[in-house]
Amino acid sequence: MKRVSKKKFYNRLNELIGQYSVYAPCGDKIEEIKDVSELSIDGLLTRLPSKTYMFPQNEELFRWDKGKKIEVNIPDRKSILFGIRPCDARAIATFDPTFDTEEFPDPYFQKRRKNTIIISMGCNEPEETCFCTSFGSGPFDASGSDLLLVEMEKDFLGIGREEILELFGFEEGKGEKDFEEIKTQAEKKVEKINLKGIKEKLDALRETNFFKEISNKCINCGACTFLCPTCYCFDIEDMERVDGGKRMRNWDSCMFKIYTYETSGNNPRRQEELRMQQRIMHKFNYYPLLYDMYGCVGCGRCVSYCPVNFDIREIIKLINNAN
Amino acid sequence: MKNPYIPIEAEVKMARFESDDHSLKTIDLKFVDGDIFDFIPGQFCEISILGRGEAPFGIASAPSEDFLRFTINKAGVVTTGIHHLDEGDKVGLRGPFGNGYPVKLLEGKNIVVVSGGFAFTTLRSLIIYLLKNRDKYGNITVIYGARRPDLLLYREELKEWEKRQDISLFLCIDWKFGSKGPLEEPAQPGWQPINLKEPSKTEIKKGVKRFTAFVPQLVSAVKPSQKDAYAVVCGPPIMLKFTMPVLREIGFPSERIYNSLERRMKCGIGKCGRCNIGSKYVCKDGPVFSLKELEKLPKEY
Numbered sequence: 097m098k099r100v101s102k103k104k105f106y107n108r109l110n111e112l113i114g115q116y117s118v119y120a121p122c123g124d125k126i127e128e129i130k131d132v133s134e135l136s137i138d139g140l141l142t143r144l145p146s147k148t149y150m151f152p153q154n155e156e157l158f159r160w161d162k163g164k165k166i167e168v169n170i171p172d173r174k175s176i177l178f179g180i181r182p183c184d185a186r187a188i189a190t191f192d193p194t195f196d197t198e199e200f201p202d203p204y205f206q207k208r209r210k211n212t213i214i215i216s217m218g219c220n221e222p223e224e225t226c227f228c229t230s231f232g233s234g235p236f237d238a239s240g241s242d243l244l245l246v247e248m249e250k251d252f253l254g255i256g257r258e259e260i261l262e263l264f265g266f267e268e269g270k271g272e273k274d275f276e277e278i279k280t281q282a283e284k285k286v287e288k289i290n291l292k293g294i295k296e297k298l299d300a301l302r303e304t305n306f307f308k309e310i311s312n313k314c315i316n317c318g319a320c321t322f323l324c325p326t327c328y329c330f331d332i333e334d335m336e337r338v339d340g341g342k343r344m345r346n347w348d349s350c351m352f353k354i355y356t357y358e359t360s361g362n363n364p365r366r367q368e369e370l371r372m373q374q375r376i377m378h379k380f381n382y383y384p385l386l387y388d389m390y391g392c393v394g395c396g397r398c399v400s401y402c403p404v405n406f407d408i409r410e411i412i413k414l415i416n417n418a419n
Numbered sequence: 420m421k422n423p424y425i426p427i428e429a430e431v432k433m434a435r436f437e438s439d440d441h442s443l444k445t446i447d448l449k450f451v452d453g454d455i456f457d458f459i460p461g462q463f464c465e466i467s468i469l470g471r472g473e474a475p476f477g478i479a480s481a482p483s484e485d486f487l488r489f490t491i492n493k494a495g496v497v498t499t500g501i502h503h504l505d506e507g508d509k510v511g512l513r514g515p516f517g518n519g520y521p522v523k524l525l526e527g528k529n530i531v532v533v534s535g536g537f538a539f540t541t542l543r544s545l546i547i548y549l550l551k552n553r554d555k556y557g558n559i560t561v562i563y564g565a566r567r568p569d570l571l572l573y574r575e576e577l578k579e580w581e582k583r584q585d586i587s588l589f590l591c592i593d594w595k596f597g598s599k600g601p602l603e604e605p606a607q608p609g610w611q612p613i614n615l616k617e618p619s620k621t622e623i624k625k626g627v628k629r630f631t632a633f634v635p636q637l638v639s640a641v642k643p644s645q646k647d648a649y650a651v652v653c654g655p656p657i658m659l660k661f662t663m664p665v666l667r668e669i670g671f672p673s674e675r676i677y678n679s680l681e682r683r684m685k686c687g688i689g690k691c692g693r694c695n696i697g698s699k700y701v702c703k704d705g706p707v708f709s710l711k712e713l714e715k716l717p718k719e720y
Contacts, residue, residue, distance in 0.1 A: 157424045160469050164509070168425060200423045200688035302717055329692035332424075332685045336470035343424075343469075348691070356693050358683045359474075359495040362656060364696075373717075374695075382698040 098254040098261050099269030105245075105252050106132045108264050112176065116213070119149050120178040137179040140223050141395060145325030146184035149177055150208055151191065153322075153347045157204070157332070161340045170207050178215045183228045183393040185216040186240035187325030193387040194328060204345075213260060216241040220278055222285045225396030227409055230289040233393065235282040236275075246275055289412050291380075291390070297415050298381040302373070306418055310411055311372035313404045318349035320398035320406070321375065326391050329355070350374045376411065423688050426467040426511025428452070431504050432486055439569040442493050443537055444502050445479070447486040448512065458482055459519030460544035461679055461707050464489070465687045467511030468500035475684045475702070478515065479540035479572075481547035487512070490540050490572055516687040517706050520545050520651060521677065529557035531643040531671075533662055535564050535634045535654030539572045541679060542653055546586070553585055560643045564591035564634040568607060581628050591630040591637045606631040613640045635661040638669075645670040653679040663710065673710035680706045 109118065110132050120129050122136055124143035129135060158168045188209070195202040196209070219226070219235035228234055236255075238244035243256035243264070253275055254266045301307070321327040331348040335341055348355055351371050357363045365371050379391035392408070399407050429448040437443035449455065458478060466489065467473035474497040480488035493502045504510065520541070530549065534542045542563075549556050561580070565571045571590060580588045595606040603612055610631045613621040618632070621640035630637055634654065643650075650671050652662060659678065666676055682694035682701040689703030697716040699705065 164469050166425065166469075166511075168422060194690055197689070200690070201421075202690060203422050328690070330685070330690070332473070332691065334470050334472045341470050345424075348693070350692065356683050358681070359498070364682070377697075378692075378695075382695070385698050 097269060097271040097275065098266035099251050099271055100254065100264060100266045101251050102247075103250075105264055109176075109178065112263075115174065117173050117175040118178055119175060121180065126177070126180065135179065137217065140219060140221070141181055141184070141397065143323065143397070143401070145323060145395070145397060146177070146180045146188055147191070147325050147328070150188050150212070151195075151205060151328060155204060155345045157343045157345050159340060159342045162338075170204055172207055173211060175208070175212045176215060177212050179217050180214070181219055181395070182216050182233065182235065182237045182239075182241065182244060183226075183395040184240075184325050185214050185244075186233060186237065187393045187395070188214065189240045190326045190383070190389060190391060190393070191328055193389075213243070214241045215243045215245065215256075215260070218244055218246045218278075218282075220247055220282055222282055223396060223400075224285075224287075225399040226286045226394060227289055227396060228394035229283055229286045230291055230394050230412075231390055231392070234279070235286060236279045246271075246278065248274060286394075287409065289409055290416055291412065294380050294412065294415060295384045297418070298377060301415065301418060302377075304418075306415075307369040307373040307376070310414065311369045314351070314368060314372060314406055315404055316351045316353065316368060316371065317403060318351040319401050319403065320408075321349040321351055322347055323397040323401055324392075325395055325397070326379070326393060350378070376408075376415075380412075380415075423513065424686070426465070426473065426513050429487070429510055429512045431506055431508045431510065434504055434506055434508075437490055437537075437572055438567075441502075443490055443570070443572070444493070444504075445488060445490045445572075446501065446504060447480070447488050448510065449486050450512070451509070455485065455487055456515060458515035459522060460548045461519035461541045462515035462517045463541075463687070463706065464512050464514030464516065465684075466491075466497070466501060467513070468497055469511060471500040472497050473511070473513070474498065475516070475687055477541035477544075477679070477706075479543050481544045481551065483547065483551050488540075488543075490537055492537055513687060516702055518704065520679070520707050522548060525549075525649055525651075526555045527557065529644070529646070529648035530559050531648055531650045532559070532561045532563075533634060533638055533650060533652045533654070533666075534562070535658040536566070536570065537572055538653045538655065538679075538681075539563055542651070543573055543576070545651065546580070550586065557647065559586045560641070561586060561588045562591075562634065562638055562641055562643070563588070564593065564632070564637060566592065566594040568592055568610075589628055589630065589637055589641050591632040591634060593631065593633050595631075602631050604631070613637065633661070634658050635665045638662055638665045642669060645672075645675070648675065650676045651679075652676060673714055676710040678708055678710060678713065680708060682706075 121142045126149050160166050195205040238255045243260045246253035253271045329348045330345050356365045383391035428451045433447040437445045463475050463477045465473045476489045491501050610629045612631045618636040618639040684694045685691040687702045689700045694701040
């Protein structure tokens, strides 16, 4: 197994800060760091998900000057996204089929995606809201990362692309056995929910009262969608002053009534239950149907931060039982 | 890489109000640099007014015309901005987006076009396309209604089409100042009333093309044959709701009824997430769907 001492790794990361923009967890969000001493990766998940980096909450599409001449600035800098968790790394991959399409590629997302090395950190101590194993993934799933680190006492074990391992000076060493042990222990702590046939089960629930019942306590605050690492819905708005303006892309949420509200007054999803149906269906029915993947990675943020304790795991269980 | 979010600059070549109350405005656009893109009738564009935003509008001109026409109802921030435009002003344009009407599938078939209000825009595009390629298509019947005569779009062209032998045009209006409820008398001189209780029993005299009725009633009265025919429908939700049963009664199967839908949209390219009906995006997979496709989707439209 590839192995490197933590000290050597962090020194190397510090060296790379000039060559790359390095983004890493700082408290409850992901920010650019200028020195590894700014890092704080003690907590498991940052409150704000990885999409804050890959798909910022407010992003400039283009700007114009007084004469309405349009100028496009797409940041083009090699970056390292360090220290996010495997679920957040996999969440970035769920954006690909929507934003990386042949017909209409999204240059803002694509450029950042291509320029970024994703280094995730396995979860030795998963939280009780985690349910990543339900998706065939786990606390040490390297599938969304260029490099996955496994934290040992003094060393990191590395799983990932050869050139990235080389970049950080990983060397051949022991550790398979320890890794298996850590992995098994961690996976035991994660709740595994049965998702078998959920797509078909949801199809059957479509014209029933199910969503009305589950949406009763929801207050439509949208926290679940803003903190969800896979939710990508956005709004496009203009900001203008006398000397020019910007067209911005801002996060939006399917939980908001105004999201689908048409100027004519018609609103196809005016009832709460239709919006709830949209959110659940998009993640567990439409996404599997269209792209053969779930629109959920089991990070548990929507469970932790919902002000009315709406628990998606319980909803999945209800869906399983409703049939 | 082509950036699908950047509007291309276009100039307003013609701007005029379409209705007497100035609620509808028609603008013709041309790109400042380069020719107009190729498109299929039924596709739409995003029109941008920098500082106000952008909104989707169906293309009302045909691919054979050398301008892009849009007719816009004044309703919100962007549409008000468009209403302020004059000849020579610049706008931004993105498109064409969406699938458009199935013009290839319609070849060799009879076509029944049903429309209400200012949803007629993309159908003007379709009708001009059909007339341009007249020998490829069978009979063309157009049933089009609005509340008042001045709310019927493109009246000069409608007058021309009324005179043509290779297209049957039926128009209707349903509103008269001071009237309450359905009208049993002409709403305006020259607009024949129809049998309201049993519209299908109305006898339509040859040459009479203007009626006082709602669109579904007129469809029922005209009774266009479903034989070898496709129906293309675009209108407000309430019109669609009452027109579908009439078409079904005449015998149109759901796979031969095509609908053009509207949704709130931002990106127009299947990313921003709001225009979906089930797993289909109206902007990318639509806006034109057959009734058969819609029946498979959740009832969110």
